[in-house]
Amino acid sequence: MPTSRRCSVSKPADPLPSRWPRLSPLAFALTMAALALVIASVGQVAPTPGQLVDGGPSLVRLVNRMSPPNLDPAFLTRIFWRIVETFQIAIAGAAIGIALSLPIAWFAARGVGPLGNVGAFLSKAFISFLRTVPDLVWALLFVATVGLGAVAGTMTIVVDTIGFCGRFFAEAIEDSEKEPQEAISAIGGNRLSILFGAILPEVMPSFVNTSLFALEKAVRSSVVLGLVGAGGIGQELKAAFDLFQYRNASTIILVIFLIVLGMEWATDRLRRKVQ
Amino acid sequence: MPTSRRCSVSKPADPLPSRWPRLSPLAFALTMAALALVIASVGQVAPTPGQLVDGGPSLVRLVNRMSPPNLDPAFLTRIFWRIVETFQIAIAGAAIGIALSLPIAWFAARGVGPLGNVGAFLSKAFISFLRTVPDLVWALLFVATVGLGAVAGTMTIVVDTIGFCGRFFAEAIEDSEKEPQEAISAIGGNRLSILFGAILPEVMPSFVNTSLFALEKAVRSSVVLGLVGAGGIGQELKAAFDLFQYRNASTIILVIFLIVLGMEWATDRLRRKVQ
Amino acid sequence: MLDLSPARPSTARGALSDPIVTTGGLRKSYDRKTEILKGIDLTIRAGERVALIGSNGCGKSTLLRCLIGLHEVSAGEVTALGETFTGLPAGAQKARLRRKTGFVFQKHCLVRRRSVLSNVIHGMMSEPGSWRAFSQMTAPETWRRAALEALAWVNLADKAAARADALSGGQQQRVAIARALVRQPALLIADEPAASLDPVSGQDVMALFTRLCAEHGITLLFTSHDMSHARSFADRIVALKAGRVLFDKPADTTTDADIEEVFRVEAR
């Protein structure tokens, strides 16, 4: 400080730190390789702006073909019941999936979970595995186990939800602020105490977001439920396209959009509640 | 404090706060309704434990049918090229999608973005819209615009990626620590300064996670690329199932699983780098 | 940026200069139940150094934050650096106001994943070409040098390359001070700047403030729980109690009895 005796001793020649972070040669090479890969890929398969501009008329044609949406009351009633059916399965599947994701994500969170780093890796691998095995295989398995229908549909959604929520919950847990956790640990709290005392309050908004996204995904997903003969709004949409009933399809899309918007709104409200 | 003069004035009868948070009647009713809905749905469509236990033998049978994986070199070579093809499209699509998601998510983040709350809501609605419109419709649009093939595939993945990353980026931005942002704002930083100075360093781990998940999703997604005739490993997997070549399918699943694990590992490394 | 060449004439003590901050009947409540500030009338003149004292939770930080629109004012009017507002200042007003203000927070609020130097460079964010202040990578050479100099003032030049969260509590506090000083603010607001500094560093920082105020005509408003700091480094002491100004006196006429009164707890 200039006015104090300290000032005189502060070496005037403290060097400016280098502008760029110092990377190890390996890290540098990897970064460059990744960049080159991205650029090469983008160069080969990205659309040119001209192509995009040309798309205007096709867009108009497509929209024309899809409008006006079919608002026939009988059709709307059918759609309504399909949505009820979908929601029932989606809510149950997402709720069970979210509940199961919580402990699994805790196990999978490095440095936080109770199983150590190896356990965390294995849990992460398990979550990835649930995600990698295609829906069709789960469908086969569940059809063989519990038969065709809503129960198998629920289980397929459970698996999908764990594959998704498990990863994002674990990430939120790993990224949550360390200080309050340290504080509880210093008082003698165990890992469970840290989880419930410090981590959960902190990650709640992120969990709400992930969970409601999982629910939304379950409602939107068209493939999964059909595979096990469970039907739902997604099937109706697929059927509309298969029969080239574009006006029916646009009605269904609009309805789903309204639902998604509603859930977006609910997510926002809930997140502000737990903020 | 007991030993000080303050002690004497502290009212001894400071009441214990009530155990439960006080909810407005409306909030209470809504909470109860939501709970009832979840419980009712779970009750109707959840599997019983017995059903799950019975599933063991079917699982074994299914695994038997899928093993050993087909390791024929010719087949593996084909798979390899399919994966290269898929990666090229997935990387390009995800990279463009992530790049576009950044500004959109900023617009969509309540209280942070430059467009105000209405702008944020509209941006969120836009992101939701991209997500709601089914892949098939995007495929129709892009095929009509740029023709069948890799470019249309890339664009479909771009749209999917924005629909996903837009939401999760926006959430991360909204949830990021407020104090450093306030500090920069107090010094006269504008919204862009706050974004680059305080928010981005803070949300980097979460962005890395979301982005690499989006890339993984693009690689895994079986439907999207097939829709526009861009092929890819997902298409190969679907064909293997449709033609009941289960051993081929299991090879493909294993390969995808290895890739997913690799990306999981990369995610972890990268996130620790930016931590 | 501190331009160190021709020091502006410091305002003579005692001579009444122009008001730079004025509050009229400022009230603030966070919720309907309790009002934290119950009508504060305060005038701070250019070049003055004012200490704000009061017991924990009396509303010092709240008042400081209201002055630059970090909190909405519930009632009353604030005029700071020529900008008059009620509630929150409008966008453009806020920008103009904050461009000339330096603010040191009680919680130092550094960006923990960035280097110390980057954090100080953030102080340039309201200069033209502000995007270059995003981090030390993008900053122009002059800013980088200015930031390093500001760090040298608080004796942390050797930590410039360290990550902000690898610093001790007191060191972080000093980085926040450097961030507020790197550019020459007309008004410097500092919320307990010396709270976690060791005795010598605390003295040094207060002396640095005094020197900068004298040389560049900076107006200083700071809070402190260290009465010796308040008495020796401020021209004036403003004491808050129960949401009102208890007294507002020149520092040299403030007595021990006055101070005791500030922190005395009344029967509720």
Added chain:
Amino acid sequence: MLDLSPARPSTARGALSDPIVTTGGLRKSYDRKTEILKGIDLTIRAGERVALIGSNGCGKSTLLRCLIGLHEVSAGEVTALGETFTGLPAGAQKARLRRKTGFVFQKHCLVRRRSVLSNVIHGMMSEPGSWRAFSQMTAPETWRRAALEALAWVNLADKAAARADALSGGQQQRVAIARALVRQPALLIADEPAASLDPVSGQDVMALFTRLCAEHGITLLFTSHDMSHARSFADRIVALKAGRVLFDKPADTTTDADIEEVFRVEAR
């Protein structure tokens, strides 16, 4: 939980009681370049109150954190409350050690989205049935009462229901103190407990510590930048400088010259 009935006999000053914390050649470096602690030998006896002083960044917080295994010790040995370890204590050791320790952090580290009462109840987390300490909703009535009482000690009983982040800086600090005190720790480690407290609250908190130490035989190790606190509330003062113990003296024989020496900056 503080059991207030039959106060354990406080250890008489002067009489040498058993060591409760011992470090032998404790070294600590965060990275390869600089060693923060360069061999600390320290003995703290049961019932003592020890103040740790030193300039910013000299390693006080680092030392305190090493004692309960929050940081890995690079070299040397620590014995605390009968647990001896090098590096990091093993899981079970850590649990036993921390069960008997109260720790007040320099950054108060409250869980900001929980109520003040919940935060204090967290102090019970190492008691049997620890899950009930997750929040005030699940806690048994006795713990809730004990927490409210601890809050009353620091004069915050009326804020029990507020969210932790709705408190002022000094109030948060006091909540952290209540959290460390709510259960009767054998060893209380407090990192600048009075840093952002107003003068009277600071005195009060230090007096509270003293009283609890006397009544319950608690051992106190605290850091402070307020030399008057160190001198009047500690039995012994340990000064750190340049990674070593500069002196370790009874508080009443520490002179002003000693203290000046601690904070004097040598030419580098």
Added chain:
Amino acid sequence: EALRFGVTDIEGMEAMQQEFGAFEKALEAATGHDIELYAMSSRTSAVEAINQGQVDLILTGPAEYVVIKELADPVIVAGWQRPNYYAQVVVLANGPVKSVQDLRGKRVTFGSIGSTSQHLGPAQVLADLGLKLDTDYRGEIIGRNVAVEALIRGDVQAVGMSEGHLKSIREAFPETGFTVIARGRDLPNDILVARKDLAPELIETVRKAFAEQGDALMAAVLQGDDNQKYNGGFFLTEIKDSDYDYVRSMYATIGVDTKSFVGD
């Protein structure tokens, strides 16, 4: 006891009720057994369901039958005739392709892998006319909706589909003209099969119901909108497995050996 009746290619229970609700009642009346309906959108899960005994009866298409026969060895109950069930190759009316021979070296898309009318049938038609898949033309699997867009745009030159598909496409694209340049023989019938370990008396009861009360049952089937494809058709009770050898040869045409299906 209840007979579990599954239909492939129906999307969900709701749709199943709508299409086959009336038929369910009629079949209950005709057999005296309770009937439960199940929907299966994928043939993979259909195979799984019949193998695990989750359904007793499956109504399915010819290509699926060949697979199920291979993997689950079911018992044939009755054929469901679909008049006008044939595959065709569709091109743009005003496009460059005027005959099948023009398709040499061009791109042709098939709707869904292994589907009788969209993949096997059209490929067989072209093969019958001398065009070999993947040597004389490039065959790709692309959904009908996208394929039609691509056809209009000129990316592909022909699309394989059934007669019903073309009808709905003509309705959706009134401004575009489509021409059929090749058409196959009528495809084998849809078929109702029973799982192999279902009690023979039960199978006999069902078979008798179709033989004796076919008209009533068909009238009930025709209550469903999508089931109009059976309009004018009959239940055929004299169906042999060898009737489907034509489908097996179609599989061979697309390069799939039906013996290589992996079952239990």
